[in-house]
Amino acid sequence: GDIGSQLHAGYSHPLARSWQAERQLTKSMLIYPLFISDQDDEEVLIPSLPNQYRRGINRLVPFLEPLVHKGLRSVILFGVPMRPGTKDALGTAADDPEGPVIRSIQLLRRRFPHLYIVCDVCLCEYTSHGHCGILRDDGSLNNQLSVDRISDVAVAYARAGAHCVAPSDMNDGRIRAIKLKLIEEGIVHSVTLMSYAAKFSGCLYGPFRDAAGSTPSFGDRRCYQLPPGGRGLARRAIVRDINEGADIIMVKPAGQYLDIIADAKELGRDLPVAAYQVSGEFAMIHAAAKAGVFDLKAMAFESTEGILRAGATIIVSYFVPEFLDWLSN
């Protein structure tokens, strides 16, 4: 009969409205990005990334302690070498045992045994040219050398104690290479492999590049990050990475790529799907809130609601410190 047209009844009360959502945001879904400098005592605000800092290792514990107490479950580490002369064509500093990332993994594992440590794996912060791999003479990525190097760095982070390695380089075949090396090392069973499987080139990474000093010295990332229009390419990259052994599929950026998150959930129905609300999205929300377009907290939640609705159950977000408070009340 025609009675089904009366939908208001199903969402007439706040609790009933929450029941309409297939996924609810919880603290355990959240991963907080940390920028770790090789200047051990520095704590420098990143102008283009509201409320975010580049911190040396000596500043990490005092900063994280209250957040862990509030329920922070996971962080993703980005090393930021500030010392002059650290960068070279191979990104040698990426797996320097005395470098900021490896030392921070060891410190955080010791100090916060329940904190899940994810390490972003890439070379762009460590290469003199700023690209996410090793280049040929013509400036294109040498796939074999890049994949060998990226997989070595991933294993180094895993051996240092990272619970999860997340290669954000977008070189073809790095997932398989990392998985094989983790198997050879005998540690594959305890290291989660989170693939930035569908990562798009575009204008939303600027604040991050300011923070990490990872802007390419020439050209761009259009030949290895996906073209924003490439939905089919993204589906193929997701299927490929699942087959190469990814344990988690990530889509990035998030807000402008909700269809890709939905595709990832459809194609990777049996895996958790992660999404990264990137620096440009975060800065845009802050700028709009400052301009009076909407309330910051309301949009932090609404943008995240869309990412959940699309199918993500893991969210990398710069709003995590606020969410820990907002989700506690």
Ligand SMILES: NCC[C@H](CC(=O)O)[C@@H](CN)CCC(=O)O
């Ligand atoms: N390895 C690439 C890093 C990439 C930015 C870039 O493409 O330069 C992202 C980090 N995984 C940016 C993240 C962000 O903008 O928040």
Ligand SMILES: [Zn+2]
């Ligand atoms: Zn990179």
